[in-house]
Amino acid sequence: MIGQTVFIIDDDASVRDALFTLVESVGLQALCFNCADDYLAQSTELNCGCVVSDICMPGTNGIQLQKILEKKNTNLPVIAMSAHGDIPMAVEMVRQGAIDFIEKPFRNQLMLQRIYEALEKNRQQQSLVQKNNSISACLQALTRRENDVLPLLLRGDSNKLIAREMILSPRTIEVHRANILKKFQVKSVTELSMLVKNFPLTLT
Amino acid sequence: MEPVNLALLVSIFTGLLILSWLWMQYRFKLKMRLLIDAPGTRHSRNDLFQTLFEAAPECIKLQAEDGLIEQINSAGLAILETSMSSKIIGQSIYGVMAAEYHTEYRHLTNRVFKGGTGFMEFELVTFKGKRRWLETHAVPLRDEHGKIYALLAITRDIDKHKRMTQQLVEQRNRLNTIIESEPECVKLQDQSGIIIEMNPAGLALLSATNPDGVIGHSVYEFIREEYQQRYKELTSNVFNGVRDNMEFEVNTVTGGRRWLETHAAPLLDSNGRVSALLAITRDIDGRKKNELKLRNQQQELAHMCRLNTLGELASGLAHELKQPLCAISSYAESAVMLNDAQGCHENKKVNDILHKIVEETARASGIINGLRDFVRKSSPVPQAIKINGLLDEILELMEPERRRWGIKIDVTIPAGLSAAWVDRVQTQQIMMNLINNAIQAINESPQSKKLLEISVLEKHDQLHIEVRDFAEGISELLRPHLFTSFFTTKPEGIGIGLSLSRGIAEAQGGQLNYQSVQPGSVFCLIIPCNIPRR
Numbered sequence: 001m002i003g004q005t006v007f008i009i010d011d012d013a014s015v016r017d018a019l020f021t022l023v024e025s026v027g028l029q030a031l032c033f034n035c036a037d038d039y040l041a042q043s044t045e046l047n048c049g050c051v052v053s054d055i056c057m058p059g060t061n062g063i064q065l066q067k068i069l070e071k072k073n074t075n076l077p078v079i080a081m082s083a084h085g086d087i088p089m090a091v092e093m094v095r096q097g098a099i100d101f102i103e104k105p106f107r108n109q110l111m112l113q114r115i116y117e118a119l120e121k122n123r124q125q126q127s128l129v130q131k132n133n134s135i136s137a138c139l140q141a142l143t144r145r146e147n148d149v150l151p152l153l154l155r156g157d158s159n160k161l162i163a164r165e166m167i168l169s170p171r172t173i174e175v176h177r178a179n180i181l182k183k184f185q186v187k188s189v190t191e192l193s194m195l196v197k198n199f200p201l202t203l204t
Numbered sequence: 205m206e207p208v209n210l211a212l213l214v215s216i217f218t219g220l221l222i223l224s225w226l227w228m229q230y231r232f233k234l235k236m237r238l239l240i241d242a243p244g245t246r247h248s249r250n251d252l253f254q255t256l257f258e259a260a261p262e263c264i265k266l267q268a269e270d271g272l273i274e275q276i277n278s279a280g281l282a283i284l285e286t287s288m289s290s291k292i293i294g295q296s297i298y299g300v301m302a303a304e305y306h307t308e309y310r311h312l313t314n315r316v317f318k319g320g321t322g323f324m325e326f327e328l329v330t331f332k333g334k335r336r337w338l339e340t341h342a343v344p345l346r347d348e349h350g351k352i353y354a355l356l357a358i359t360r361d362i363d364k365h366k367r368m369t370q371q372l373v374e375q376r377n378r379l380n381t382i383i384e385s386e387p388e389c390v391k392l393q394d395q396s397g398i399i400i401e402m403n404p405a406g407l408a409l410l411s412a413t414n415p416d417g418v419i420g421h422s423v424y425e426f427i428r429e430e431y432q433q434r435y436k437e438l439t440s441n442v443f444n445g446v447r448d449n450m451e452f453e454v455n456t457v458t459g460g461r462r463w464l465e466t467h468a469a470p471l472l473d474s475n476g477r478v479s480a481l482l483a484i485t486r487d488i489d490g491r492k493k494n495e496l497k498l499r500n501q502q503q504e505l506a507h508m509c510r511l512n513t514l515g516e517l518a519s520g521l522a523h524e525l526k527q528p529l530c531a532i533s534s535y536a537e538s539a540v541m542l543n544d545a546q547g548c549h550e551n552k553k554v555n556d557i558l559h560k561i562v563e564e565t566a567r568a569s570g571i572i573n574g575l576r577d578f579v580r581k582s583s584p585v586p587q588a589i590k591i592n593g594l595l596d597e598i599l600e601l602m603e604p605e606r607r608r609w610g611i612k613i614d615v616t617i618p619a620g621l622s623a624a625w626v627d628r629v630q631t632q633q634i635m636m637n638l639i640n641n642a643i644q645a646i647n648e649s650p651q652s653k654k655l656l657e658i659s660v661l662e663k664h665d666q667l668h669i670e671v672r673d674f675a676e677g678i679s680e681l682l683r684p685h686l687f688t689s690f691f692t693t694k695p696e697g698i699g700i701g702l703s704l705s706r707g708i709a710e711a712q713g714g715q716l717n718y719q720s721v722q723p724g725s726v727f728c729l730i731i732p733c734n735i736p737r738r
Contacts, residue, residue, distance in 0.1 A: 014531035021538045025545070056523070083526035084519075105530035105569050107562070108537035
């Protein structure tokens, strides 16, 4: 997997090149496509960074592109550009989750700012995905008993309380607690609850 | 023989000749007298008078004061359709004369017996029962004492002539009736254009109630000036024997205007010469007005099409132009960034230039936006708008035009004005129209100051935006039509600008008015402030 890249999609060669020049000049990686379909053909690999796309293009247009990316769950932010300056179109794009709508001609500063924001958003989402992935890996590693103990643990109950509820000895619960913390590589229950806070736990 | 005898002989012979001549004279006179003195003489003798009397192709008759016919020749008998003189001689003329002429004939007879002469036409009933027209000339006959003893009448059969005349009159009457009741104008006109005759339908076309106002007048009193040349041509064609037709407008007697179509043909006299121009003319006013209306509608349509095309063109052009503008702007900014990144601070001048490039592309883009918004069809979306900003945008759009003609535009906007509550684009459209008109007015009057004043005033929750020029102004005659659709003074204009502008202004709850000032014109756009009270 390559690092974060700005995917520039525009049917106008000079706009494409100008954007490429801009993005490169600040040391970011960029790739150019002259239509949305060309990009979509490789989007499975090219899924890290952000998309800067024109709205009106031959073939798949900007709005459709965004919908497709949404469906693919790529978490790739889209910055939309248009020379038409159409407000309804912009509203539609932003409603669908485009990070911004920028009218051509754009100011470099504004464009860069939006690109950085988009990359940051992408990075956060990427790390969230990684974190979630590791959490689910940890969950997989838990035994059935440990799995049962986890929600009670996260509720903040003491070993005694949990033992009474599960009709086990507090000693056994203590062992489970130690194992869970070890598997999640955390030192305390507080730390554990912080880690899984935003994770949709499907605990049985 | 002696000369004396010879001379005597000659003189005697001469004397005898003279005597015999005198005798003959006497004899003739005597015969004549006998003839005349003795009216009862029935047995004509073969002398000169009788021969003349009988041979005359016309009826000759002698008649007494009471109407009794004393003598009549064979031509007379022929008229009466009889060969027997006994049937009429000694009978009264009134027996064969149609009754309706008796009184008049009696007057004639009386007049002749008083020494006058007379003439009359009357109808006769022949012995075969036919009516026949006669014309008679009557003179008195006097005896040696000068006493009138008879009426001598020479009578001619004018039956054929009379019937022809009558037929002619009838035909003429019939023709007149047809012409009079003809729904289209029928007129006769001479070469100079004087109207000789015109039927009531023709008078009606000219809204004339009295024929004296038309007949005897020249057609050029009615035909509008722009068609007179062509009408002269038509007249000349017709008098050269060639039919012609044309459409033209007339000024009616009551001061109106009417479209007519005329078909003109030469009217020939018996020698085949053109004696007059005969024209059949019909009212095509309705048709013409419909044509005009249709043309106006077509013009309106064409204008709308042009606007639409312009709109599409502008929209497409805006998109196409913005792409390279976008690239230019971005390249220039990237160049600045590169310069900064490489620490080329001595290239400040280059950076300044690059910044200017960015600014100019932004301006170009603004103009394109303005143009696109201006032509884009949109329903009015009123919003609170600062009038300063609106005027700035318009002036930016108008800048090339202003510079091209070297006109100064002074804008006076007092501080602290309320925001207007209008549709931005539509208000721009009105203002652009007003400014454009003013610039054109200034250009058309060479004496005008090259100055345009725009001022804004707030009065009673309304903004009054006045656009004033110092050109010739609008003549009083044209003022009532100023805001009428399709009224224009510009050769290539279609007269929609001001009417459209007023319509837009009123739709927004405003007004658009004209005021005359010295010198120049003021167009005042009144628009509401704030949110209108519901």
